Amino acid sequence: HAYNWHDSIHSGGGSCGADSIEPCDDHGHGTHTMGTIVGDDGVGNQVGMAPGAQWIGCRNMDQGAGTPATYAECYQFFIAPTDLADENPDPAKAPDVINNSWGCPPSEGCTDPNVLLSIVQAVRAAGIVTVHSAGNDGSSCSTVTTPSAIYDESFSVGATDSSDDIAYFSSRGPVTVDGSNRLKPDISAPGVNIRSSTRDGSYQGGWDGTSMAGPHVAGLVALVISAKPEMAGNVDGVETVIEQSALHLTTTQGCGGDAGNAVPNNVFGWGRIEALAAIDSLVDFRLSVTPEVLNVCAVASSHPVDVAVQTPSGFSEPVTLAISGLPAATGGSFSPGEVTPPGTSILTITTTVLAAPGTYPVVVSGVSSPSGSMAGTDLEMTVFQGAPGVASLIEPADGAMDITTAPTLSWGEVTGAAGYNVEVATDATLTNIVYSETVPAAFHTLTSALDPETTYFWRVRPANPCGDGPNSEVFNFTTRAIPPILLVDDDDNSPDVRAYYTDALDALGLQYEIWDTNNSDTEPSFGDLGPYQAVIWFTGDEFGGAAGPGSAGEGALASWLDQGNACLLLSSMDYYYDRGLTVFMQDHLGVASALSDTSQTTVTGAGTVFDGLGPYSLSYPGSNYSDTLIPGTGGAETFNGNQGTAAVEHISGDFLTVFMAFAFEALPTPTDRQTVLQTFIDHCPVGQQAVFVDSFESGDTSAWDWGTGSVRRSRDSRDTLRRRGDIASDRLWIRP
Structure with a gap:
């Protein structure tokens, strides 16, 4: 890892220890952000913007907390990377872009807003684009407040959602903390419900924050330089390409006196990045091939490949096509060999029995005349000799029982x-x-x-x-047999609250299966819910777009409840905040409205289901963002809190629902949680048929009504994620 890794953490360091000699993530945040830049596992998880880029890294935070000294040390390393002995600095090995998904608040020592200004100026002077997350302190104006996002030399990034709206948490400009009144952010990128890599080698969606937006821009910088290598080192030029090609978005928020049609503005900057438009602005023509992966047998045969010559700008010079990288004893020819864009050609690749097996990186290229403009694209070609052998089965083992x-x-x-x-x-x-x-x-x-x-x-x-x-x-x-309870894990694992539910269910001897949404809208469908007679759905501290069922999940729950003999317990502090008042909340949960973040600290049972329980002094394992609910048609208070109704029950002739707007896991003791859960189960018989016919402790599944449809399982995921997309953790860089 010489010249590719440096650790500025010299004491502590959590699971990585201090002065790690190899890349190590003591938090999880860095792995996710780097995945957004370059991630691709080759089997369908291409989560990265620039999967062909190379990356180098420096840890500047100890388990999510840094100092001006650690930040500056990493900046210095990337201006002139060193060997593992921290010697022999070589500016030629510096990256083209640095991603900075962190902020340095006064609590970390950045009491002087300009404490890192000189080193950031040096980074830019070295020809390195320094991308920086704007911060998660929105939605008010002038909330871009921490180094290094506040600097003119930083390319600061706000966060948008899938509808191209600005994320509520995305910090706005102008910058006032240093008296500059500087417009920020410079640009915006997707930063809501982002899926990327995790430390355990898997992938997870649902991450929110400008920390997730910044890596999209860093990856785009790599793509720009890949498309036009002479742009490397031209920081102003790279930023201008990205700004001018962005989807220009406007706002009426008026931060810094922005007019409603102003671009750039203090909410979106120049707008949301458009990667294809950025690349198109740099090239006269593009080449593409279909298929991009060609598998052939070493026999006398021919294989057609479609080649498209496209132009984003009306370029009309003829392009002469060529191919390189073919293995010996194979050949390739184009028909026609010269194409005026837009146009197509057929590449015919021929093979013989002498072709050596292996995978070959073939390049299809084109040169225009008379200007000499060039472009190319990759074609992965694999040669096989003979049919493959036999596979040895591993899992499930032969005769395995109780399989999902x-x-x-x-x-x-x-x-x-x-x-x-x-x-x-x-x-x-x-x-x-x-x-x-x-x-x-x-x-x-x-x-x-x-x-x-x-x-x-x-x-x-x-x-x-x-x-x-x-x-x-x-x-x-x-x-395996399907038990009557489905536990839907919809938290963000920060903290991971699943055990509060599983421990209570286990203590009560209740059988269940788990559906992990991986903090996303990958939720059970109506067919998935069909075999179950009770669903317990929890969201923990999740906040920022994916808390509680999405529209498809709500539709599935509504259909499942309407078929009768079904019970739903939903514990979510931010379902209302993230989704707004939905038809499902009104019709099936009995909620007319809600007040967000009222912070319930005590609750007492009420209504039909929980009357007589409590009072309970709540102890939240994470943040307290509990709400106050206003019961609507069919709804009734079932827990009263110090801030008003904390939970609503809805009992119809066919189903029972309980919506807790406080965290079930905040009930103070295991016994309290078991009592509340058992009380819910005790009230689950609905209409003429008991939901749990034999209390299901007996293990006799013959009495269970499986319903209709099919069930899918999702493997467990237990990865760490900072609450509300806080910017902190590792700073990671790429070198394309």
Whole structure:
């Protein structure tokens, strides 16, 4: 990691320790932001803006807290990276762009707003674009307040959502903390409900913050320089390309006296980035190929590839096409060989039995005449010799029991395989196949659910362009019974509050399964909910767009409840804040309105369900953003709080719902949580049929009404995320 990594944390350092000699993330924030810049695992998780870029890094925060000295030390390292002994600095190895998803408030020692100004000026003078998250202190004006986002030399980034609205938390300008009245942010990018990489090697959505917006811009800088390498070092030029190509957005907020049609302005800056428009502004023509990945067998054959020559600006010079990087004993020819954009050509690649197996990075390029403008695109070509061998099945093990209805199947990777055909059947000879899928990797999670308490048989057959390999041996597994309770984990894992629910359910002897939304709107459908007779849905400290069911989730819950004999317990402090007053809240939860963030600290049971419980002095494991609810049609107070109604029950002839606008996990003791949960279960019989016919402690599932539809499971995810998208953590950089 010489010249690629430096650690400015010389004591402490959490799980990484101090002075780590290799890249290490002691928080989780840095991994997520770097994933947004360059992330791509090659099997469908291309979360990065510039997956072909190289990155280098420096840790400037100890578990989310830095100092002016640690920030400056990392800036210095990136101006002239050093070896692992912190010697032999080499400015030639400096990155083209630095992503800074952090802020330095006075509590970290940045009492002087200009404390980092000189070093940031040096970074820019070195030809390095320094992208900086604007901050999460909005929605008021003049909330861009911390170094280094406040500096003119920083390319500061606000956060937008999927509707191109400014995120409520995104800090606004102008900058007043240093007396400059400087317009900020400079630009905006997506920063709400962002999916990226996590420290455990997986991926997670639902992250919010300008910390998530900044990496999108850093990745775009890499793309700009990749499209036009001579832009490297031209900080003003790179920023201008991104500003001028952005989707220009306006606002009536009027920060700094902005007019309603002003661009740039103190909310969006120049607007939301447009990556394609930025690249198009730099090139005369573009090349693309279809397919981008070509798998061939080493036999005498030919393979057509479509080549498109496109122009974003009316460029009309003829382009002569060429190909390079082909393996020996293969060839390529274009028809036609010269294309005036916009136009197409057919590239025919020929192979022979002498072609050596392997993967080859082929480049299709073009040169225009007379200007000599150039462009190119990649074509990944893999040559196979002979059909692949047999796959060895791994999981589920042969004869495995109690397997989820949507299991992940895995097997050993087979040399020479381009893909695998997975088959699942209800008989040992695989005559009655109920699931079949062709997949690229040596594992696969079923995308449709199997039946519960059923024995299935499965096998895998590898394949490549030379032919299919043999079928594997056949394994069998038996799916588990589906309990009557579905626990929907919709928190942001900061803190992870799942155990408050599972511990109470376990103590009561109640059976359940878990659906983890991964802090996103990946929520159970009506078919997924069908087998369950009670749903307990919690959001913990989640805040910023994905708390509680989204529109699709609400629709699924409404249909599930309307079919009758169903109970829903929803604990969410920010469902109302994130989603607003929805039809589902009114019709199925009995809520007319709500007051956000009233901070309930004591609650007492009321109404039909919880009357006689409490009072409870609440102890929140995280923040207290609880609300006050106003019951509406069909709703009644079921917990009274010190700030008014803290929970509403809605009891119809067909279903029961309870909406707690305080955190269930804030109930002070395990016994209190068990009591509240058992009371809810005790009131779950609805209409003429009891939801839990045999109290389901007996283990006898014959009395359970499974309903209709299918069930999908989501694997557990327990990653750490800062509350409300706080900017803090690692600073990470790329070098394209």
